[in-house]
Amino acid sequence: MATTTIARHHGRRADDPDTTEEMRLLITLPDGPKKERLRQRVITAWLPLAHRQAVRLRERGEQLDDLKQVAALGLVKAVDRFDPERADAFEQFAIPTITGELKRHFRDHTWDVHVPRRTQELRNKVRKAVRELSTTLDGRSPTVAQIAGHARLTEEEAVLGLEALETYRSLSLDVALDRSGDNDDYTLMDTLGSADSRFGLIEDREAVKPALARLPERERRILYLRFFKDMTQSAIAAELGLSQMHVSRLISRALARVRAEVTRNADEEYRAAA
Numbered sequence: 001m002a003t004t005t006i007a008r009h010h011g012r013r014a015d016d017p018d019t020t021e022e023m024r025l026l027i028t029l030p031d032g033p034k035k036e037r038l039r040q041r042v043i044t045a046w047l048p049l050a051h052r053q054a055v056r057l058r059e060r061g062e063q064l065d066d067l068k069q070v071a072a073l074g075l076v077k078a079v080d081r082f083d084p085e086r087a088d089a090f091e092q093f094a095i096p097t098i099t100g101e102l103k104r105h106f107r108d109h110t111w112d113v114h115v116p117r118r119t120q121e122l123r124n125k126v127r128k129a130v131r132e133l134s135t136t137l138d139g140r141s142p143t144v145a146q147i148a149g150h151a152r153l154t155e156e157e158a159v160l161g162l163e164a165l166e167t168y169r170s171l172s173l174d175v176a177l178d179r180s181g182d183n184d185d186y187t188l189m190d191t192l193g194s195a196d197s198r199f200g201l202i203e204d205r206e207a208v209k210p211a212l213a214r215l216p217e218r219e220r221r222i223l224y225l226r227f228f229k230d231m232t233q234s235a236i237a238a239e240l241g242l243s244q245m246h247v248s249r250l251i252s253r254a255l256a257r258v259r260a261e262v263t264r265n266a267d268e269e270y271r272a273a274a
Helices: 020-026 033-056 064-081 090-109 117-134 144-151 155-167 198-213 217-227 233-240 244-273
Strands: none
Touching: 020 033, 033 064, 033 090, 064 090, 117 144, 117 155, 144 155, 198 217, 198 244, 217 233, 217 244, 233 244
16 A cells, blocks of 8 residues: 655645545545545545635634634545546645535524625625725725725625625624623623613503593693692592592593593594504
8 A cells, every 4th residue: 555645746735745546545445444544544644735724714703623624524525526537636626625615614604694695705705805905004994985996896785795794793692791801790681772661651641632631621630630740539639629539530530531532533543544
């Protein structure tokens, strides 16, 4: 069996292995322990090549260890599919296979928010344009027009790509926002608003305003003292010179009139809308 040697001829990296003989032997061996041992030896020899492809894409936000695993999977596929009778150099076949596996990983697994493939492509073009332009603008952020021109996109496409930069990763509502680490209990959830039950109260007040305006003056005043000043029926009776029982009857009668009018108006609005 041929041994793995280090290729040093022109056009290849000095540390790229020469596994030509091993590759030729692989396709002739039947499945079994001997073939598997040789296969693993070839894969191990070419792992540095796979890791180099992963390092090239580490700036896209993924953990390098995860990218190396994906690249290794691409390498395995390349070893299993390579036919030395059809290709001269394994690395010329392996690199597209490995990078293709990495690109599929980015497309299918690293987007927390699902976006069309075209949008993902725009994001990559915009990200590259921003990075390249930032080196020539003295630290200033490039404009949309500059990004579009550099990436050969329309300004609308550049804007879409910039928006996609923000959707690449979603943020948990439970993430701590205190970067100093002093208050882990303060999370993104604490900054979000919630439904205000008083909106319903506003609608109710607007609905009863016309009905209240049509009540007699004394009944309007009694309702005002009871529900806006939070006075008891006894206190209202003492202020107006009435008995507490009479105040109670006036409140009940006024509320019944208001309720009937509001219900009638709501029914009329519903029929008109229908």
